[in-house]
Amino acid sequence: MTGALRQNLEAGVRALGLSLTETQVDQLLAFQALLQKWNRVYNLTAVREPGEMLTHHLLDSLAAVPALQRELAGQSREAPRLLDVGSGGGLPGVVFAICLPQLAVYCVDTVAKKAAFIQQAAAALRLPGLHGIHARVESLVGPFDVVSSRAFASLKDFTQWSHAALAPQGVWLAMKGKLPQDELAALPAGVEVFHVEPLIVPGLDAERCIVWMRPHSHPNGAAAAALA
Numbered sequence: 001m002t003g004a005l006r007q008n009l010e011a012g013v014r015a016l017g018l019s020l021t022e023t024q025v026d027q028l029l030a031f032q033a034l035l036q037k038w039n040r041v042y043n044l045t046a047v048r049e050p051g052e053m054l055t056h057h058l059l060d061s062l063a064a065v066p067a068l069q070r071e072l073a074g075q076s077r078e079a080p081r082l083l084d085v086g087s088g089g090g091l092p093g094v095v096f097a098i099c100l101p102q103l104a105v106y107c108v109d110t111v112a113k114k115a116a117f118i119q120q121a122a123a124a125l126r127l128p129g130l131h132g133i134h135a136r137v138e139s140l141v142g143p144f145d146v147v148s149s150r151a152f153a154s155l156k157d158f159t160q161w162s163h164a165a166l167a168p169q170g171v172w173l174a175m176k177g178k179l180p181q182d183e184l185a186a187l188p189a190g191v192e193v194f195h196v197e198p199l200i201v202p203g204l205d206a207e208r209c210i211v212w213m214r215p216h217s218h219p220n221g222a223a224a225a226a227l228a
């Protein structure tokens with residue numbers, strides 16, 4: 001089973017055009033093993049079958065990595081910081097931390113045992129840049145260059161609740177299924193959607209996208225809106 005999981009993961013990584021080291025592939029598999037091991041205790045995910053966990057969680061999160069890489073290259077920060085809001089079992093935060101070791105990743109969740117699981121994963125996977133925070137996102141201040149979420153809340157609530165955590169030139173990365181037209185329409189005028197990016201998840205026949213947003217006062221707002 002482990003051999004098949006590795007093969008499917010490696011095929012997915014290739015299909016996404018990612019180049020990961022053997023250590024990173026090992027870390028991804030070890031993370032999935034931790035999720036499986038602690039799921040019953042920490043109640044991390046409803047997905048239990050290993051093959052399904054690979055496609056629905058790991059590959060689904062990995063599909064956002066090339067887009068995040070591109071965004072970080074554009075920001076050219078020396079020590080970029082990402083906040084993953086409502087991270088639960090670490091999706092996509094832990095996957096981002098594994099694939100992008102230059103990125104400091106903070107996974108916040110209101111449930112203490114989920115934040116504790118992230119701390120445990122950081123130690124087990126030897127990821128010094130990964131941190132679990134037990135808090136409501138509304139109580140956090142930044143600055144974070146990227147604030148991400150997956151299966152968390154409406155775009156409006158996500159951006160409102162995490163606004164204080166965003167760096168002045170930071171961006172929101174919301175992972176969504178089908179394009180959420182109603183949520184886009186409900187966004188306040190102060191939030192600019194500068195790119196909606198479709199994603200293809202290897203092995204998953206489902207619609208996925210990233211909604212990229214930033215505060216309207218962003219200095220590059222006009223230029224980026226024209227590009228979107």
Ligand SMILES: C[S@@+](CC[C@H](N)C(=O)[O-])C[C@H]1O[C@@H](n2cnc3c(N)ncnc32)[C@H](O)[C@@H]1O
Pocket residue numbers: 045085086087088089090091092108109110111114135136137138149150151152161
């Ligand atoms: C549906 S889960 C998604 C978990 C993970 N992102 C995923 O994709 O599997 C949503 C998570 O958000 C957390 N949460 C809800 N409200 C929150 C808040 N205000 N601040 C931080 N976390 C919150 C919940 O405890 C839960 O773990």
